[in-house]
Amino acid sequence: MSFENYKYVVVGSGFFGAVVAERLAYDFGKPVLVLEKRNHVGGNCHSVDHAETGIHYHIYGTHIFHTSDREVWEYINKFTDFNGYHHQVLTTHRDKVYQMPIxxxxxxxxxxxxxxxxxxxxxxxxxxxxxxxxxxxxxxxxxxxxxxxxxxxxxxxxxxxxxxxxxxxxxxxxxLQRLPFRTSYDENYFFDPWQGIPLLGYSSIFDKLLNNPKIRVELNTDFFSIQHELAGDACVVYTGPLDKLFDYRHGHLEWRSLSFEEEVLDVQDYQGTSVMNYADENVPYTRIHEPRHLHPEKDYTESQTLTIKEYSRQGSSDDPYYPVGGDRNRAILEKYLIDVSRNNNLFVGGRLGDYKYYDMDQTIAVALRTYKQIRDRTQNEPKPR
Ligand SMILES: Cc1cc2nc3c(=O)[nH]c(=O)nc-3n(C[C@H](O)[C@H](O)[C@H](O)COP(=O)(O)OP(=O)(O)OC[C@H]3O[C@@H](n4cnc5c(N)ncnc54)[C@H](O)[C@@H]3O)c2cc1C
Structure with a gap:
């Protein structure tokens, strides 16, 4: 089937795109084309077994699933079981370890x-x-x-x-909206009733979400390179950077980005916890991740461990991690949102499309809502774009 036969095209296979595609195919019964410019599905939640140590890890930074949203929890549990991991964050200041938040x-x-x-x-x-x-x-x-x-x-x-x-x-x-400090010794980072790490990793969730004969996934395929091959009346669900969609005509939205430095160490346990913050400015990295601690249920017998140093740096829409926000970016965003609202067959969402930091559960919640809007708006034949 050529690209132009698809009436539903999802750009991006992170949680937003994958959930919309799953719903369109499974609930609405429509064939869906998913375009992903990377060589894997799952967006920034992608996880793999580390080649040298076998330790399962999240290549774009540690991801802990936590939610208070029952609908999201019930939905995601159709695609995975979770271990009982509860997140705790520690921080090192002048070589001494403290609990965070304060x-x-x-x-x-x-x-x-x-x-x-x-x-x-x-x-x-x-x-x-x-x-x-x-x-x-x-x-x-x-x-x-x-x-x-x-x-x-x-x-x-x-x-x-x-x-x-x-x-x-x-x-x-x-x-700075709020700076929580706790008057107790409670060291749980999240208070949500449902938390954990997917037992088989995040990638297994995406494999299941997209495993439907009605869904066709094209990896290594940038929407902007094949846009001209799509049907003119296709409903496009775009989850990439919003400013890029409109060729930056109102200006660039600013992003912070991250770099990661992996290291295999000849000790079984380097820091005794999955994430250690480094509070001091003279330490160049912000955190060290040690993914073996995310899976206490796994029997990692190797005498080596994987650590990943995280560095924060200026980003762009080519490697976006955190929206910078502020008045200037908000004003630009408003202009792009008006452009989106003028196009009946265009739906934009996810952390890049909405230029918003979303936790995974929030991404899924908005995707489920967006799917319903798409279904309602396109019950009849989509109108020409
Ligand atoms: C460092 C970090 C840590 C985080 N930790 C947590 C956590 O512990 N818990 C939690 O709940 N949330 C966490 N999050 C948030 C979580 O990553 C997001 O909620 C989630 O990834 C959003 O999914 P998405 O689909 O919107 O975006 P993404 O996962 O970024 O997916 C977008 C996809 O679109 C693709 N794409 C973009 N442009 C194009 C194009 N032109 N053509 C084709 N494909 C394209 C991209 O390649 C990407 O795969 C964290 C985020 C960061 C940055």
């Missing part, structure tokens, strides 16, 4: 105190009072006005500088 252990350990939970709020309020900041003008002042200067300097300043590539006093206060 909790009672972090505070007591950092200050050398033995505060009780009911004493924490007063203690933090006193620390904040010493700063004299009442009307924070930037990220630094806002963070300091939430936890006080010592905790900010130790755990937030260096990490944020590395993450955003500029000192926090030059970042807008709006970037």
């Amino acid at each position: 909790n009672l252990e972090t505070i007591n350990s950092y200050y050398g105190l033995n505060l009780r939970p009911f004493e924490v709020s007063t203690f933090i309020a006193e620390e904040v009072g010493k700063t004299g900041i009442t009307n924070p003008r930037n990220f630094e002042e806002k963070a300091v006005s939430m936890v006080g200067r010592p905790l900010y300097e130790a755990f937030i300043k260096g990490y944020t500088t590395k993450q955003w590539g500029c000192p926090p006093d030059q970042l807008p206060a709006t970037l």
